[in-house]
Amino acid sequence: MLASAGADLFAFESRQLGAVLGWPLVVILPWGSLHALAGIPVEEWEPRALLARSAGSGEPFVLRVPGPLREEDVAAGEIHPVPPLLSAPAWVRGIVLRDGATAVLLDLPALGDAVLSSAISSPSPAPEALR
Amino acid sequence: MVTPAPPSGPGEPAAPAASATPCLVFRAVAHWYAIPAARVVSVSAPSRPVRVPGTPPFVRGVIASAGKVVPVLTLSMLLGESSRSGDVARLVLVQDGGRMAACEVAEVLGIEDVSDQAGGPTDVPAAAGGAHRVAGRLVTRLEVDRLMDLVTSAVRGRA
Numbered sequence: 266m267l268a269s270a271g272a273d274l275f276a277f278e279s280r281q282l283g284a285v286l287g288w289p290l291v292v293i294l295p296w297g298s299l300h301a302l303a304g305i306p307v308e309e310w311e312p313r314a315l316l317a318r319s320a321g322s323g324e325p326f327v328l329r330v331p332g333p334l335r336e337e338d339v340a341a342g343e344i345h346p347v348p349p350l351l352s353a354p355a356w357v358r359g360i361v362l363r364d365g366a367t368a369v370l371l372d373l374p375a376l377g378d379a380v381l382s383s384a385i386s387s388p389s390p391a392p393e394a395l396r
Numbered sequence: 397m398v399t400p401a402p403p404s405g406p407g408e409p410a411a412p413a414a415s416a417t418p419c420l421v422f423r424a425v426a427h428w429y430a431i432p433a434a435r436v437v438s439v440s441a442p443s444r445p446v447r448v449p450g451t452p453p454f455v456r457g458v459i460a461s462a463g464k465v466v467p468v469l470t471l472s473m474l475l476g477e478s479s480r481s482g483d484v485a486r487l488v489l490v491q492d493g494g495r496m497a498a499c500e501v502a503e504v505l506g507i508e509d510v511s512d513q514a515g516g517p518t519d520v521p522a523a524a525g526g527a528h529r530v531a532g533r534l535v536t537r538l539e540v541d542r543l544m545d546l547v548t549s550a551v552r553g554r555a
Contacts, residue, residue: 347465
């Protein structure tokens with residue numbers, strides 16, 4: 266599953282994904298924002314909600330991402346490890362290199378741990394969407 | 397050439413020439429630096445890096461180079477020269493063993509011999525070779541292994 270955040274492209278493994286929900290959410294769940302994660306200081310456009318479970322507690326959470334999303338097959342050989350020099354967070358799983366396009370592959374369960382610990386929570390702690 | 401050997405007097409044996417290493421000389425923002433050419437993999441036009449969340453500001457992101465993922469560094473920020481990146485005209489890809497990084501630079505002068513003798517004092521980290529006069533410019537010689545160590549410690553220092 267690929268989502269664009271600004272000029273950057275992010276990838277998620279479909280197997281780690283529970284569902285893609287609309288936004289605003291109709292249930293109350295802990296959530297984080299891909300734009301906040303990527304340091305993009307604007308709201309996501311056409312937002313979608315990726316529902317997944319955290320690695321640690323298995324608790325469900327949501328990552329708000331800009332839409333539209335697209336799904337593509339990525340070969341294992343196209344996924345490269347993050348250079349150790351960067352010491353990236355655990356939720357950055359790898360880099361997808363394909364046909365000149367580069368995407369950052371995120372680990373949703375590990376991201377869930379970070380969202381639940383508020384390490385990358387949205388800048389808006391009380392979003393109007395949580396009704 | 398950086399440090400000319402002192403002239404020999406008549407009848408005196410010629411003084412051994414000071415050893416020097418061919419280095420790529422470039423400007424990051426305002427300061428000039430030299431990196432041993434043997435450690436330089438390539439010099440290329442800049443390409444837009446993909447940002448990796450959770451990395452420090454001097455890491456601009458990653459690019460693909462020859463099928464590998466390579467971090468792109470804003471050298472001026474890493475070395476404390478500037479708090480932001482300036483004009484980027486070239487990417488200098490350097491390697492130390494298995495570690496590889498691309499450095500954003502504003503201008504490349506070319507390959508010049510830089511003395512292996514200790515240069516003038518400099519407060520630039522990773523500058524084991526000190527400051528030298530090269531082609532009329534004050535150039536700080538960087539050692540790639542120390543540069544990579546500096547990246548590692550700076551990245552871990554933020555964790």
